[in-house]
Amino acid sequence: MRALGFVPPALILFAWQLCSLLPGFPVQTFSTPADVMSALLSSLLDGSLLQATGETFQATVCGLSLAILFGVPFGFLVGSLPRADRLAVGVVEVLRPVPAVAVIPLALLMLGFGSSMESVVVAFAAFWPVMIVARTAARSVDERLVEVAKALEFSAPERFLKFLLPAALRQLFVGFRLGLGVALVVAVTVEVAVNPQGLGYLMTGAQAALRPDQVLAFLVWVGLVGWMANAVVALAEVRLFRWDVVDGAGR
Amino acid sequence: MATLATMSLGPPPARVPSHSIQLAVTNAGLSIGSKCILQEIDLEVRAGEVLCIIGPSGSGKTSLLRMMGGFIRASEGAVMAQGRQVVAPSRRFAFVFQDYGRALLPWRTVRGNVELALEACETPRAERKAIAERLLYQVGLANVADAYPRQLSGGMQQRVQIARTLAQSPDMLLMDEPFGALDAMTRETLQDELLKLAAAREMTVVFVTHDLEEAIYLGDRVVALSANPGRVAEVVDVDLPRPRDQLTTREDSRFLALRHRLRGFLTEEGRR
Numbered sequence: 001m002r003a004l005g006f007v008p009p010a011l012i013l014f015a016w017q018l019c020s021l022l023p024g025f026p027v028q029t030f031s032t033p034a035d036v037m038s039a040l041l042s043s044l045l046d047g048s049l050l051q052a053t054g055e056t057f058q059a060t061v062c063g064l065s066l067a068i069l070f071g072v073p074f075g076f077l078v079g080s081l082p083r084a085d086r087l088a089v090g091v092v093e094v095l096r097p098v099p100a101v102a103v104i105p106l107a108l109l110m111l112g113f114g115s116s117m118e119s120v121v122v123a124f125a126a127f128w129p130v131m132i133v134a135r136t137a138a139r140s141v142d143e144r145l146v147e148v149a150k151a152l153e154f155s156a157p158e159r160f161l162k163f164l165l166p167a168a169l170r171q172l173f174v175g176f177r178l179g180l181g182v183a184l185v186v187a188v189t190v191e192v193a194v195n196p197q198g199l200g201y202l203m204t205g206a207q208a209a210l211r212p213d214q215v216l217a218f219l220v221w222v223g224l225v226g227w228m229a230n231a232v233v234a235l236a237e238v239r240l241f242r243w244d245v246v247d248g249a250g251r
Numbered sequence: 252m253a254t255l256a257t258m259s260l261g262p263p264p265a266r267v268p269s270h271s272i273q274l275a276v277t278n279a280g281l282s283i284g285s286k287c288i289l290q291e292i293d294l295e296v297r298a299g300e301v302l303c304i305i306g307p308s309g310s311g312k313t314s315l316l317r318m319m320g321g322f323i324r325a326s327e328g329a330v331m332a333q334g335r336q337v338v339a340p341s342r343r344f345a346f347v348f349q350d351y352g353r354a355l356l357p358w359r360t361v362r363g364n365v366e367l368a369l370e371a372c373e374t375p376r377a378e379r380k381a382i383a384e385r386l387l388y389q390v391g392l393a394n395v396a397d398a399y400p401r402q403l404s405g406g407m408q409q410r411v412q413i414a415r416t417l418a419q420s421p422d423m424l425l426m427d428e429p430f431g432a433l434d435a436m437t438r439e440t441l442q443d444e445l446l447k448l449a450a451a452r453e454m455t456v457v458f459v460t461h462d463l464e465e466a467i468y469l470g471d472r473v474v475a476l477s478a479n480p481g482r483v484a485e486v487v488d489v490d491l492p493r494p495r496d497q498l499t500t501r502e503d504s505r506f507l508a509l510r511h512r513l514r515g516f517l518t519e520e521g522r523r
Contacts (some may be wrong), residue, residue: 028447143355144354148356151320151345152419154371167358213390243359243399
């Protein structure tokens with residue numbers, strides 16, 4: 001059944017290749033599947049694509065880690081203390097709608113070009129989904145489990161480690177996945193907009209050099225990288241949460 | 252010596268001195284807001300007995316049990332255990348929740364759930380596995396120690412919870428309609444297993460149920476609550492021989508007489 005998913009892209013590629021044979025097809029701006037494929041292969045072989053991928057990936061992972069480092073404790077705090085929630089709500093509601101791209105000038109002023117600036121912008125964007133999921137997770141811990149913890153006279157730190165954290169982890173992981181998606185998008189955006197590194201910069205370079213085959217090749221590559229990153233996380237999820245997927249229905 | 256006198260409605264029978272009192276509820280009341288849930292509750296739990304609490308819905312039987320377990324504080328009066336007021340849950344009084352599905356940690360295996368209580372008791376790490384497996388063997392779950400709770404049937408999940416409470420070596424089990432959500436056959440099996448375990452460990456059991464026959468079958472005494480507000484309407488001694496048997500005990504004329512006697516407390520009349 002999974003193979004079925006490969007049929008539409010194959011058909012599209014085939015139709016695209018056929019169209020490119022027609023007179024009047026804008027080869028100069030749109031290229032053909034065969035050219036795109038050879039551009040992809042040559043960039044892979046000369047190492048430029050892998051290096052750029054590494055740069056983008058590094059900023060994504062650093063940014064996401066920062067978002068988790070700050071977002072999870074903050075989400076837990078406001079999720080479990082209603083007073084902290086009320087204190088934070090004003091700041092959160094004003095900062096959350098700020099587009100990540102709008103943070104770039106400030107980040108540039110403070111950190112200049114480079115991967116630390118990019119990581120900070122990524123962290124800003126990924127912080128919100130991670131924090132909000134952590135807040136919800138802290139709020140939705142089953143009161144029965146809290147009673148079980150009390151009945152067994154566990155101390156507060158033990159209650160956190162044995163009950164709250166594992167109970168929240170399932171939901172937190174959903175936040176991590178959402179955060180990863182956002183982080184990758186924002187990292188490439190920062191590179192396209194200003195930062196001279198990574199996949200985004202490679203694409204703007206190809207555009208400036210009037211190489212539609214390369215632009216498209218990098219676009220396909222970004223899609224593949226995002227898909228693979230998500231697949232790795234999904235695999236980890238199945239491994240980590242066997243208890244949640246083992247029941248007959250499989251969810 | 253089964254006479255009607257043993258189940259008469261008069262004053263409670265003279266207390267035999269050998270009964271030590273494990274838990275005493277004295278003149279306890281519970282109000283939430285302006286609503287009075289429980290009023291003037293006087294009740295003593297004797298060491299080693301199985302005390303069943305029945306009552307129509309709204310009679311506050313679960314609230315009473317939660318008060319005994321230290322989960323909620325009485326608005327008036329007190330719950331005393333060994334001369335001290337019960338103000339918080341204690342490992343000595345193990346609570347078995349009705350909703351086993353929510354009371355088990357889904358991310359821990361069956362054995363891991365039992366070991367949780369051993370961790371609470373600070374049992375040395377090296378001994379936990381063996382103790383947990385012995386308890387699981389006792390409740391008939393030795394072969395699913397590595398399964399996760401969600402893979403088990405309801406009856407098996409409730410057995411896991413019982414094994415977990417046994418792991419904390421309690422003096423008393425406080426059970427809140429533990430078999431209420433199970434099918435009839437599983438319920439009967441678990442009733443018999445509970446009686447065996449309680450007898451073997453000389454454990455005191457306070458058992459809340461809305462099933463009158465279950466209360467008589469399990470109990471040494473049955474407390475009937477009336478509703479709105481919840482009060483002790485009746486305390487009845489169950490004069491049925493042990494060990495009990497699902498067929499013969501339930502056909503015993505004394506069983507049937509008790510059923511007749513107490514039935515009114517579960518119907519509309521019981522609500523007054």
